[in-house]
Amino acid sequence: MADRFAARDVIIAKRDGMELSDAQIDWVIDAYSRGAVADEQMSALAMAIVLNGMNRREISRWTDAMIRSGERMDFTGLARPTVDKHSTGGVGDKITLPLAPLVAACGAGVPQLSGRGLGHTGGTLDKLESIPGWRGGLSPDEILDVLGRAGAVICETGDELARADKKLYALRDVTGTVESIALIASSIMCKKIAEGVGAVVLDVKTGSGAFMKEPEQARELAQIMVTLGLDAGVPTTALITRMDVPLGRTAGNSVEVTESVEVLAGGGPDDVRELTLVLAREMLAAVGMDAVDPADVLDDGRAMDSWRRLIRAQGGDPDAPLPLGRESQDLLAPRDGVITRLDAYGVGVAAWRLGAGRARKEDPVQAGAGVRWYVSQGDEVREGQPLATMYTDTPFRFGAALADLEHAISVGDPADAAEPMPLVLDRIGA
Numbered sequence: 001m002a003d004r005f006a007a008r009d010v011i012i013a014k015r016d017g018m019e020l021s022d023a024q025i026d027w028v029i030d031a032y033s034r035g036a037v038a039d040e041q042m043s044a045l046a047m048a049i050v051l052n053g054m055n056r057r058e059i060s061r062w063t064d065a066m067i068r069s070g071e072r073m074d075f076t077g078l079a080r081p082t083v084d085k086h087s088t089g090g091v092g093d094k095i096t097l098p099l100a101p102l103v104a105a106c107g108a109g110v111p112q113l114s115g116r117g118l119g120h121t122g123g124t125l126d127k128l129e130s131i132p133g134w135r136g137g138l139s140p141d142e143i144l145d146v147l148g149r150a151g152a153v154i155c156e157t158g159d160e161l162a163r164a165d166k167k168l169y170a171l172r173d174v175t176g177t178v179e180s181i182a183l184i185a186s187s188i189m190c191k192k193i194a195e196g197v198g199a200v201v202l203d204v205k206t207g208s209g210a211f212m213k214e215p216e217q218a219r220e221l222a223q224i225m226v227t228l229g230l231d232a233g234v235p236t237t238a239l240i241t242r243m244d245v246p247l248g249r250t251a252g253n254s255v256e257v258t259e260s261v262e263v264l265a266g267g268g269p270d271d272v273r274e275l276t277l278v279l280a281r282e283m284l285a286a287v288g289m290d291a292v293d294p295a296d297v298l299d300d301g302r303a304m305d306s307w308r309r310l311i312r313a314q315g316g317d318p319d320a321p322l323p324l325g326r327e328s329q330d331l332l333a334p335r336d337g338v339i340t341r342l343d344a345y346g347v348g349v350a351a352w353r354l355g356a357g358r359a360r361k362e363d364p365v366q367a368g369a370g371v372r373w374y375v376s377q378g379d380e381v382r383e384g385q386p387l388a389t390m391y392t393d394t395p396f397r398f399g400a401a402l403a404d405l406e407h408a409i410s411v412g413d414p415a416d417a418a419e420p421m422p423l424v425l426d427r428i429g430a
């Protein structure tokens with residue numbers, strides 16, 4: 001495409017609160033992909049979008065332009081109908097691990113393109129890589145092969161899919177421009193649409209541990225993503241789910257795999273099991289397979305068999321012991337009382353400080369780093385009782401992580417105990 005526009009003019013237009021035309025959007029995404037718009041120019045434009053937003057037409061065109069910047073995948077040759085779940089990210093959000101094999105065991109195909117943790121939020125690929133031998137970086141042929149054999153695949157988004165998003169997301173991460181409804185919606189949906197699945201179910205998190213702190217922002221994001229999916233002919237629904245408290249009882253890498261396996265064995269924390277089943281029912285309904293009850297498939301061991309097939313098909317050993325941080329330290333209750341607050345953001349930051357997450361995209365993570373907590377909001381506790389355990393290979397990290405955890409888990413009087421939000425706040429879609 002010839003350079004019909006100057007990046008500076010596009011930046012100034014958005015800075016001054018104007019709408020970008022379709023031609024400007026097509027040009028800027030294409031020019032950024034081929035290096036004709038520089039990173040500093042794209043960061044300025046992203047910041048202008050964070051500050052001034054984009055309307056529905058602009059978001060839709062931006063999403064289309066990102067899809068056109070890369071290749072599309074095609075699962076139409078697969079015998080099963082395909083469906084993918086995408087979470088906007090949270091703390092202790094290990095749901096993909098039990099969900100993908102469960103939905104596969106119910107008969108649907110689940111090509112689950114996943115990401116790595118960033119900041120205080122965990123990443124599915126980082127968690128699964130704590131299983132010895134497991135690999136998430138698969139070629140397109142390997143993705144189809146694993147899907148055919150296991151019914152599900154959990155893998156990295158390849159470089160070919162929505163190329164502009166890969167470049168832009170990395171840039172947004174280091175320029176404080178992630179938190180924009182327009183940019184998040186287009187970033188997520190361009191990948192889901194380019195992936196070519198039969199249906200998409202979105203888990204839009206809200207609360208302190210989510211990007212969208214307020215339920216109203218989460219609803220707006222969900223509505224835009226559902227519309228983008230439907231406009232592209234992909235049946236899309238969204239659940240708004242709570243992230244004021246962390247999910248389950250663990251945040252980190254191997255600790256979350258262990259908890260997921262407990263859920264696949266029919267146990268595990270109630271909220272993880274419940275959200276897994278709610279999302280499984282949404283996914284199955286989206287592809288017309290709602291006659292199957294996923295609770296039966298979880299309880300009779302078929303979901304566990306499916307997990308073992310999936311892990312093996314991606315090179316992992318489902319029976320291998322998982323690494324756990326070499327050093328551990330407990331957080332003890334400072335007094336008798338009840339748990340008045342269990343804050344998702346603070347727990348996520350503590351896990352990140354222990355080495356479960358990375359400060360820069362290229363940093364390694366510790367497979368065994370994380371936090372396990374033993375209490376929920378409203379629980380009675382006695383002075384000196386362990387409330388949580390921190391794990392890491394690098395004990396110099398305990399000081400800062402403990403400070404975050406002490407702040408995140410408060411003990412007080414029953415009258416001061418915060419009520420957690422309901423697990424599922426809303427559903428958007430047909």
Ligand code: URA
Pocket residue numbers: 088089169178183184185187188
């Ligand atoms: N996940 C994405 O893929 N993109 C965003 O912008 C935020 C979360």
